[in-house]
Amino acid sequence: MKRILVLLLLLGAKTYAQISDDAFRKPLKEVIQEIETQYAVKIRYPEDLVKDRQITYADWRFRPDVEQTMTNIFASQDITFTKEGDKKYKLQAFQYHLKTPKEGKQQLDYLASLYKDQASWETRKAELKSCMRTALKLDQLPATPKSQPIITNKRTFDGYTVENVAIETLPGMYVCGSLYKPTHAKGLMPVILNPDGHFGDGRYRSDSQYRCAMQARMGAMAFSYDLFAWGESLLQFKSADHRRSLANTIQILNGMRILDWLLTQKNADPARVAVTGGSGGGSQTMLLSALDDRIDLSVPVVMTSSYHSGGCPCESGMGVHLCGHGTNNVEMAAMAAPRPQLVISDGKDWTQYVPEHEFPFLQRTYGFYGPSAVIKNVHLSEEGHDYGINKRLALYQFLADQFKLDTKQVKNTAGQFDESKCTIEKYPAMYVFGEKGENLPANAVRSFEELEQKIGFK
Structure with missing residues (x-):
């Protein structure tokens, strides 16, 4: 009798558990409708994101606050939400590179507590730098191939020249770009890297051409180059390869090895080396400046954010932001101190809080080095995500x-910078390997898998 009673109790407990689980489980789509009704909000989402998903203990996750309720429900599904307006929200799959602006500010405050002077900051910076190099596997990569850069089709314009250049930065892998030089420069010239970002048409777009042509007309040597698996890199790789984590490593390596070559050029000034890019090019700007001490000046554009680490694996796929128990683009930008830096931000993307949150953090860090350390911010509150005029x-x-450049050649009679003498070329003129890639070298790899094998990563 006793055994029967125990058995019945166990069966009852099991049955209760099953009933309990079933009673509290609801389809995610139904739960979303309940949130909308209870809190008088509207939630937008892609159908595939919620299809066939179930929420256990759904009603137990509700709280008086709508956003706490949404966090309790959606976090269990690796879904995040963003506010789009008054009582309007959008759902998306968990974005590892995104925090909320509040969380970004909290992280900045925490990071600032880790160092109080130049000595403690230098210790932190050395830790970050070592970890980032390891995360990127930079020291595991083959040496620079001994091949000479391929240089084609020199064009002469008003005050500057342009040449197409391909550099073999890994065995069988080429990065292509455009080298802009002044036509009548005397003495040593600054060297300026212009990594491309995730803007349509890559380095061929007009704002990139304007920027580099103006740099050359001011007396600098400027190099604009493709993202990995963009532009002419698509002759070797698929566009989907751009979103592989290793792209993060390849793009930083490309920047370093391009600089190796540029500094061998006649009249290149190793004491005046700069890097500037927007969006994904801004991510490269900050990381290159953090890792390569040869860079004397940096201008990251629309990317210095405490809560956005770059939405593409080519910016964050190798986990550099996990270094030092967690860092972000702002602390990464601070690693350039005390070298001059201009942070350009705007009011319509994730750099919208730079004047209130990110720039004060940078000012404090630069302040460890005294008044000679230069950090500036130009914030364009009415503008958006671009490298506009x-x-x-x-x-x-x-x-x-x-860099003490002569601006006479690039200013009009009113003393304003004037881009009107820059020539905007059509894309084919800027191709290194021909319009159909017919001049791609015989040793060029033809797939990402082949590249992995050549560099020993597979």
């Missing part, structure tokens, strides 16, 4: 001030 004007002035 006002952002370029800020760049030109900063370069001129810091």
Whole structure:
């Protein structure tokens, strides 16, 4: 009798558990409708994101606050939400590179507590730098191939020349770019890297051409180059390869090895080396400056954010932001101190809080080095995510001030920077390997898998 009673109790407990689980489980789509009704909000989402998903203990996750309720429900599904307006939200799959602005500010406050002077900051910076190099596997990569750069089709314009250049930075892998030089420069010239970002048409777009042509007309040697698996890199790889984690490593390596070559050029000034890019090019700008001490000046554009680490694996796929028990683009930008830096931000993307959150953090860190350390911010509150004319004007002035450049050739009679003498070329003129890639070298790899094998990563 006793055994029967125990058995019945166990069966009852099991049955209760099953009933309990079933009673509290609801389809996610139904739960979303309940949130909308209870809190008088509207939630937008892609159908595939919620299809066939179930929420256990659904009603137990509700709280008086709508956003706490949404966090309790969606976090269990690796779904995040963003506010789009008054009582409007959008759902998306968990974005590892995104925090909320509040969380970004909290992280900045925490990071600031880790160092109080130059010595403690230098210790932190050394830790970050070592970890980032390890995360990127930079020390595991083959040496630079001994091949000479391929240089084609020199064109001469008003005050500057342009040449197409391909550099073999890994065995069988080429990065292509455009080298802009002044036509009548005397003495040593600044060297300026212009990594491309995730803007349509890559380095061929007009704002990139304007920027580099103006740098050359001011007396600098400027190099604009493709993202990995963009532009002419698509002759070797698929566009989907751009979103592989190793792209993060390849793009930083490309920047370093391009600089190796540029500094061998006649009249290149190793004491005046700069890097500037927007969006994904801004991510490269900050990381290159953090890792390569040869860079004397940096201008990251629309990317210095405490809560956005770059939405593409080519910016964050190798986990550099996990170094030092967690860092972000702002602390990464601070690693350039005390070298001059201009942060350009705007009011319509994730750099919208730079004047209130990110720039004070940078000012404090730069302050460890005294008044000679230069950190500036140009914030364009009415503008959006681009490298538009006002952002370029800020760049030109900063370069001129810091590198002591002659601006007579690039200003009009009213004393304003004037891009009208820059020539915007059609894309084919800028191709290194021909319009159909017919001149791609015989040793060029033809797939990402082949590259992995050549560098020993597979």
